[in-house]
Amino acid sequence: xxxxxxxxxxxxxxxxxxxxxxxxxxxxxxxxxxxxxxxxxxxxxxxxxxxxxxxxxxxxxxxxxxxxxxxxxxxxxxxxxxxxxxxxx
Amino acid sequence: xxxxxxxxxxxxxxxxxxxxxxxxxxxxxxxxxxxxxxxxxxxxxxxxxxxxxxxxxxxxxxxxxxxxxxxxxxxxxxxxxxxxxxxxxxxxxxxxxxxxxxxxxxxxxxxxxxxxxxxxxxxxxxxxxxxxxxxxxxxxxxxxxxxxxxxxxxxxxxxxxxxxxxxxxxxxxxxxxxxxxxxxx
Numbered sequence: 001x002x003x004x005x006x007x008x009x010x011x012x013x014x015x016x017x018x019x020x021x022x023x024x025x026x027x028x029x030x031x032x033x034x035x036x037x038x039x040x041x042x043x044x045x046x047x048x049x050x051x052x053x054x055x056x057x058x059x060x061x062x063x064x065x066x067x068x069x070x071x072x073x074x075x076x077x078x079x080x081x082x083x084x085x086x087x088x089x
Numbered sequence: 090x091x092x093x094x095x096x097x098x099x100x101x102x103x104x105x106x107x108x109x110x111x112x113x114x115x116x117x118x119x120x121x122x123x124x125x126x127x128x129x130x131x132x133x134x135x136x137x138x139x140x141x142x143x144x145x146x147x148x149x150x151x152x153x154x155x156x157x158x159x160x161x162x163x164x165x166x167x168x169x170x171x172x173x174x175x176x177x178x179x180x181x182x183x184x185x186x187x188x189x190x191x192x193x194x195x196x197x198x199x200x201x202x203x204x205x206x207x208x209x210x211x212x213x214x215x216x217x218x219x220x221x222x223x224x225x226x227x228x229x230x231x232x233x234x235x236x237x238x239x240x241x242x243x244x245x246x247x248x249x250x251x252x253x254x255x256x257x258x259x260x261x262x263x264x265x266x267x268x269x270x271x272x273x274x
Contacts, residue, residue, distance in 0.1 A: 006184025007191075008176075015255040019229075019236040020247065039191035046192060046262050051230075053211055058115065058230040073114045075106075081123050082105045085130050089097060 005029045010040040014047050093137055100146050101130060107147065108154055115158050117216055125161065129154045159231055165224035166243050174222050174256040179263070192262070194270040207269060214264035222257040229254060 005013075013022060013030045022030065034041040108129060112122035132153050133140070140149050179190045215223055228239060240250045 006180075007186050008180045008184035011259060012251075012255050015258055016251050019251055019254060039186055039193065042192040042194065043262065046266065047258055050211065050258070050262060050265065053207060054226070054230045057208060057211075058227050059232075074110050076110055076113070077106050078109045078123070081109055081126060082101055084123075085101050085105060085127055086098060088127070089094065089101075089130075089134065 003032075004036075005033050007033075007037060007040050010034060010037065011043055011047075014040075014044045018047075018051060093134075097130065097134055097137070100133070100150065104147050104150055105130075108150060111151065112154060112158065116161070117212055121161065125154060125157050128157055132157075159228070162224040162227050162231070163242065165220050166228055168221050168224075170219070170221045172219060174219060174253075174260065176256050176259050179259060190263070192266060194266060207265075210265055210269040211261075214261050214268065217264060218257055218260060222253060222260075225250070225253045226257045226261070 010030055010033045013026055016022060016026070017030070034044055105126060108126045109122055112125045113119065116122050116125065129150055133150060140146070144152075179187055181187050215226070218226070225243075228243075229236070234242070236250065237247070240247050243250070245253075
């Protein structure tokens with residue numbers, strides 16, 4: 001175990017954690033690094049926030065989140081599309 | 090005109106716009122969204138007998154659409170791509186952040202994070218990623234599938250998958266910081 005991993009490695013571990021989880025050693029390495037390195041600590045916070053936002057947007061369950069606001073999901077009427085579909089029926 | 094046709098026509102009139110906006114939201118692309126909605130109705134027509142009225146037509150159609158969206162991204166994620174998303178411009182040889190690349194900004198004070206504006210910035214930044222990485226990132230969040238299963242599905246190793254997600258996230262985060270957080274300063 002390295003006493004101090006690099007910033008590149010720290011960011012890799014953040015992403016690995018979100019996918020597969022980390023070993024105890026990896027967790028320890030990451031925690032020590034982020035305790036000392038402000039930039040990487042911020043990376044972790046921001047990365048997790050982005051994860052949350054992406055889950056809201058792309059999860060199949062996103063119907064549960066109240067995202068049907070005009071600013072996010074639009075309310076466009078697409079008559080041409082309807083015609084296209086109806087013509088092919 | 091038989092009953093089935095009448096029903097499907099009414100579904101097109103009632104739900105096509107909703108489905109289109111949903112697909113547009115998920116794909117950020119008009120042509121893709123239109124194709125996905127058309128395909129949804131083709132599938133609905135062909136498997137009409139399977140719709141037993143257990144859920145509402147809208148729910149059923151959305152579930153077909155969601156599967157098509159997933160397939161769309163799965164194809165993109167599997168695409169053989171010679172270009173690699175590089176991160177050597179963000180890090181030095183020794184693994185430290187390159188000059189000016191270290192994340193900065195007082196995140197904690199962004200307590201009034203505007204979700205809908207953030208989503209807009211996020212969508213723009215996602216579209217800047219090369220197709221394959223864009224798809225890999227989205228797939229991760231789409232289903233309840235565990236990362237192991239996604240690897241099998243895409244036929245890539247865990248390391249490969251993890252590296253792709255890492256590279257995509259590094260660029261995504263940078264773009265978001267530049268366009269969202271720095272704006273508020």
